[in-house]
Amino acid sequence: MAPPRPYDRPLTRAGLPTEVRAMLDDSPLQEPPQQGRTSRVAFALDASGGPIVLKCSAGEHLEVIRREHQALRTVHPLGVPAPQPLLFLERPTSLGREGWLVTQRLPGTTLETALSTELDRARRTSLLTDFGAALARLHATTPPPDFGSYNWLEHTLEVTNTLNPAVDPARIERLRNKRPSPVAPALIHGDLFLDNVMTVGGRVIGLIDWAFADIGDPRYDVAVATHDLTPADRAAFAEGYGPGARLTAQEAAYFVEIALLF
Known part of the structure; x- marks a missing residue:
């Protein structure tokens, strides 16, 4: 043992x-x-x-x-x-x-907890719109030139293989080969599940667990942030984030699959 x-x-x-x-x-x-x-x-x-x-x-x-x-x-x-x-x-x-x-330590409760207890549609919509706007601001932030990986996707797949050696190498290779058409890279959080988003008083006030932050594909953050949301919740998020939040089903599935490999 x-x-x-x-x-x-x-x-x-x-x-x-x-x-x-x-x-x-x-x-x-x-x-x-x-x-x-x-x-x-x-x-x-x-x-x-x-x-x-x-x-x-x-x-x-x-x-x-x-x-x-x-x-x-x-x-x-x-x-x-x-x-x-x-x-x-x-x-x-x-x-x-x-x-x-x-x-x-950031104050408040996680967005996951806040959404699980918020039944009022208007307050729920406001919270998700605020989340979308907060993520849009992150993606628009210019990072220092020496921050981030040379090739975000390749680096992420390598880290996945290190942290989870049980992943089938053929699956990693398939993800390499089916990557979506590239978009402009941005500063991304890299682990934007809803339990890494902190809220206070119906507002998003911070993000935690930054180990996978990088210069990468902003669709990755969007896909991970919204994959458990209802269509109405996704629409509220997109209202705050902007048109870039409207991923195709193929894009969303691709980036969520990568995130769930860890």
């Missing part, structure tokens, strides 16, 4: 790096009921009582947390609705090298 990875176990104050412990007040760590795919996550308060998020990754997922740190350092100063990175470090352990990322 393989030894447990550092982030397979609950995070405890005693197990935190010294630099992370020094940032915290005396309140206990709180772990969300649903953990991330590539890291262990806990919520805490910093020494001044501000809400923060702790993440730990190791092994094959160490590169993912490195990428999230790099992405947040890049996009947060651009005014993009992303949490502020506060600390990143790596350290060796008896179980291998691990990485720690501390960020600001």
Whole structure:
């Protein structure tokens, strides 16, 4: 049996790096009921009582947390609705090298939760229109010239193969060969499931989990963001985003298939 990875176990104050412990007040760590795919996550308060998020990754997922740190350092100063990175470090352990990322914790509830409880059609439409507008602003943001992959799609398929070796290589090759006609690349979030979108008071106020941010195909974000929505909800999203939100069925299916490979 393989030894447990550092982030397979609950995070405890005693197990935190010294630099992370020094940032915290005396309140206990709180772990969300649903953990991330590539890291262990806990919520805490910093020494001044501000809400923060702790993440730990190791092994094959160490590169993912490195990428999230790099992405947040890049996009947060651009005014993009992303949490502020506060600390990143790596350290060796008896179980291998691990990485720690501390960020600001955005307030509110996820868009997934907000939509599951919002039955009023007008408020639901307003929320989804706001989401579409927020994503359009992200895609219109000019990133620094040194950010992003040379070839987003190829890089994404390579990362998929690394994080999920069980994926059939023939399926990866099929996705390479059936890619849609290219569009102008944009700054993308890269993991825009609705539980990565934060809302407060019926407004979208931020996006979390930026490890897969890149310069890539904006249709990927749109497809992932809307694939679980009803036709009426998609129309509300498109009202905020603009004509680029109206994907063909083939485009939507292609990009969602890639997203669900991880």
